[in-house]
Amino acid sequence: MTADRSSGPALAVVGATGAVGSVLLPILSQRADVWGDIRLIASARSAGRVLAVRGEEAEVLALTEDAFEGFGPGDVVIFLTPPEISAQWAPVVTTRGAVAVDQSAAFREDPEVPLVVPEVNAHAVRIRPRGIVAGPDCVTAAMIAAVGALHAEYALADLGVSSYQAASAAGRAGSEALRRQLSLVAGTDLGEKPGDVRRAVGEDTGPFAGPLALNVLPWSGELREGGWSSHELAVRAETRRILELPDLPVAVTCVQVPVLAGHSLTVRARFENRVDAAHAREILEGAPGVVLVDDPAAGEFPTPADAAGTDPAWVGRVRASLDDDHALEFFVCADNLRKGAALNATQISELIAGESA
Amino acid sequence: MTADRSSGPALAVVGATGAVGSVLLPILSQRADVWGDIRLIASARSAGRVLAVRGEEAEVLALTEDAFEGFGPGDVVIFLTPPEISAQWAPVVTTRGAVAVDQSAAFREDPEVPLVVPEVNAHAVRIRPRGIVAGPDCVTAAMIAAVGALHAEYALADLGVSSYQAASAAGRAGSEALRRQLSLVAGTDLGEKPGDVRRAVGEDTGPFAGPLALNVLPWSGELREGGWSSHELAVRAETRRILELPDLPVAVTCVQVPVLAGHSLTVRARFENRVDAAHAREILEGAPGVVLVDDPAAGEFPTPADAAGTDPAWVGRVRASLDDDHALEFFVCADNLRKGAALNATQISELIAGESA
The missing domain is CATH 3.30.360.10 (Dihydrodipicolinate Reductase; domain 2)
Structure with a gap:
């Protein structure tokens, strides 16, 4: 497998099947298309699923070294993963010369990793000694x-x-926990007496x-x-x-x-x-x-x-x-999930794609 | 009808059938009982209802001059009413020599009406040129x-x-509006797309x-x-x-x-x-x-x-x-409804009752 750069740099999305990934893929379909190959990557558990991006179906690859085959300078890998996954895999990507755009907290305080919101400090994206760019927390x-x-x-x-x-x-665990809790309290008279919401929801408060x-x-x-x-x-x-x-x-x-x-x-x-x-x-x-x-x-x-x-x-x-x-x-x-994660990571990636255009 | 002061000053609660009133009556039953006669008053629409207070049943009187018959110096009337009702009826009470404790916004900015939270400025309750004491907003x-x-x-x-x-x-309109809205959205997949909550709830957003x-x-x-x-x-x-x-x-x-x-x-x-x-x-x-x-x-x-x-x-x-x-x-x-309204009004009223003890 090699990345097809004929129509632009290649993009990989690691964590494509998560809550932020499910928002990011439609964003890629809606924005001006600057990308050649788009590769979807997730944990082994989610590999093999087929997701739509830019109107085409793509099979999700498992997160292994092979998944980045063909990626090199000019290409971008977005990490929508927990910090420990980002910390482990971003260097794998940058060793190949591609840029890692990480949406986790792994690198946000690293002085050698710019923290970028394109509307505010787009200039900072260009100075990235580690080949990594971070997006901020959603707040x-x-x-x-x-x-x-x-x-x-x-x-x-x-x-x-x-x-x-x-x-x-x-x-997803957060959304599901709230939906489940709302189903337990809606249509009841709970919510005005001490402890009644706690009792109705029980010990399982999700995240x-x-x-x-x-x-x-x-x-x-x-x-x-x-x-x-x-x-x-x-x-x-x-x-x-x-x-x-x-x-x-x-x-x-x-x-x-x-x-x-x-x-x-x-x-x-x-x-x-x-x-x-x-x-x-x-x-x-x-x-x-x-x-x-x-x-x-x-x-x-x-x-x-x-x-x-x-x-x-x-x-x-x-x-x-x-x-x-x-x-x-x-x-x-x-x-x-958009400006707080998927959209900002996409905007950063587009800035990087624009450098090689 | 005369107020029975044998065991303490008389208390009247105007707006006894509303959301704050329904919280205040149990509070009166729970606290040390300093009151003689307790009289419940509400709009003509709610008059005749029977409510429990201090373990006894009391019929709700309509808000008329007659409802305050027998009230005089040392007695207290709590107003849990909209500002225009408080503004109209507090002077009726104070003319008789009783003290009006108003939980509405009618008098909160009147320099001749003390605004009292007993934990903070209990002393202020004693200087009340108009015979009226106000409680603060719930925030x-x-x-x-x-x-x-x-x-x-x-x-x-x-x-x-x-x-x-x-x-x-x-x-009550606020609580009912939220309960109704929760029933419309619980168990659905609404809440993550623009406009879907507005469409589900409709134009009737209550208060x-x-x-x-x-x-x-x-x-x-x-x-x-x-x-x-x-x-x-x-x-x-x-x-x-x-x-x-x-x-x-x-x-x-x-x-x-x-x-x-x-x-x-x-x-x-x-x-x-x-x-x-x-x-x-x-x-x-x-x-x-x-x-x-x-x-x-x-x-x-x-x-x-x-x-x-x-x-x-x-x-x-x-x-x-x-x-x-x-x-x-x-x-x-x-x-x-408690510290933000019913409890604070009760605490103020108890301070006033304590003056004549």
């Missing part, structure tokens, strides 16, 4: 295009974020730290020093890297909500310069990857139900602080 | 005991709040500005200047009043989530003094009306499913800012 991805556009105008001084995270960020139906869980990730979660610290570190503000104060609280798709965030941003809400709205209207929906009188504001299945970050509720003329508040929703 | 009530205790130690300088509000804050099942709505209240909602401005104004900090910077974003009971909030508090997370936890552990649940390694943090049906504000996720040694982050959950 960072949801807000960074909007925050980056405002930073370019006003110079960010402090960022506060509270998340409203969708279950699908925990993969979550408690019942998610009719509930909110202020936890995602693992415990780190000072009571912070690894997820909260990751959003802080990634925001600093992408904006190239290594000392930016960032405070994040990660909260899971009973939504299937679409992360929402409240954002408070303080700037070095004075801000004006009307001008900030103009900046957001013109920002790539951002759509402004901000007419509460007409019932128009972003919601995850509207953002799910779409590409942009939807921003609204833009307000100047009443007490601090350097601070703005806003609300943002984005599809955690 | 303010959820966090103010914790914020007040920290303020007493560290001197609050700036407050940022994002809410995760339960449907029952919109009364909410959009579908709430599998969704999050960054809106509650009415539009005010600068894009702020009346609810957000109310939390700001009430926090300033209760803490007696008229110039405190407060930024609030109100967001509704698909939870039936229990408001949650992320809180960022900056103080005049340096803070220490371990000492802050000690303060919160000793604060009246607050219970600390903060052991994420053991899966212990507050959730609305656990807070629903309970009295305290449950606080956890207490973290010192990594970038600002004057700032703390925490998460708080409280039952919006």
Whole structure:
């Protein structure tokens, strides 16, 4: 097997059968086609399945060295895999000269791996000493295009974020856990007495730290020093890297909500310069990857139900602080599987494909 | 009819048949009984219903002047009614010399009406030139005991709040709308494609500005200047009043989530003094009306499913800012119908009853 580069560089998608993979393949069919051969790869368990991409059927290959046969300089391999798989296999790909685009946390804090959101720091993709480019966490991805556009105008001084995270960020297991829990509580009178939701859902809460139906869980990730979660610290570190503000104060609280798709965030941003809400709205209207929906009188504001299945970050509720003329508040929703993972990895891969065009 | 004061002052509950009333009557049965006669009052539509209070049945009276016959100095009337009803009927009660305890927004910004959360500013209840005492909004009530205790130690300088509000804050219509919507989406594959939740729920979103099942709505209240909602401005104004900090910077974003009971909030508090997370936890552990649940390694943090049906504000996720040694982050959950309404009104009424004891 050799990659066919006659019509462009080859692309491989590792983890093609997972929750993010099932979103990425249709994205490849919808966007301008820059790819020659597209190869789908997954664990041995999923190998042999046949999936559609660009209107054609493709058999999923097992993740082995052979799966990358023919891949070389100019080609791209997207990893939609757990960090340990990415850490093991990205070097296999880069040894061949291909570029690894990793959507896991494996390389996000590696100073020799650029962390890229194309709307904000596309330039960073070009400097990749290890041949690897990382995409950010889905919470960072949801807000960074909007925050980056405002930073370019006003110079960010402090960022506060509270998340409203969708279950699908925990993969198919997350979505299935929430759907199962909703079936257990819908049509009942549960939800107003202490413990009744816990009893109805039982011990099997899937990938979550408690019942998610009719509930909110202020936890995602693992415990780190000072009571912070690894997820909260990751959003802080990634925001600093992408904006190239290594000392930016960032405070994040990660909260899971009973939504299937679409992360929402409240954002408070303080700037070095004075801000004006009307001008900030103009900046957001013109920002790539951002759509402004901000007419509460007409019932128009972003919601995850509207953002799910779409590409942009939807921003609204833009307000100047009443007490601090350097601070703005806003609300943002984005599809955690698209901009938060599959779309961003595709955009990064297209930047790399464009280098050899 | 005359109020029987042989065993204590008389209490009337106006709006006894509503969502908050149905929570308040059991609370009266559970707490130390300081009341003589307890009279239940509601709209003419609900008059004649028989409800249990203190283990006895009581017939609901229609809201007329006659319903307050016999009420006078030392007696208390709790209003669990819309602001226009409270505004109309509280003066009828105070003319008789009884005290009106109003849970609506009618008097919360009136400088001659104290706004009271007993754990924080019980002293304020005694100075009531109009004979009226107001309780706060349910979002303010959820966090103010914790914020007040920290303020007493560290001197609050700036407050940022994002809410995760339960449907029952919109009364029975809110709970019913969410239950109905959940029945429409549970057991389906909806929730991951744009528009599918909106189509399933339809136009009838109850008291909410959009579908709430599998969704999050960054809106509650009415539009005010600068894009702020009346609810957000109310939390700001009430926090300033209760803490007696008229110039405190407060930024609030109100967001509704698909939870039936229990408001949650992320809180960022900056103080005049340096803070220490371990000492802050000690303060919160000793604060009246607050219970600390903060052991994420053991899966212990507050959730609305656990807070629903309970009295305290449950606080956890207490973290010192990594970038600002004057700032703390925490998460708080409280039952919006109890501490957010029925319980606080009962506590205020008991303070007033205690004056004549």
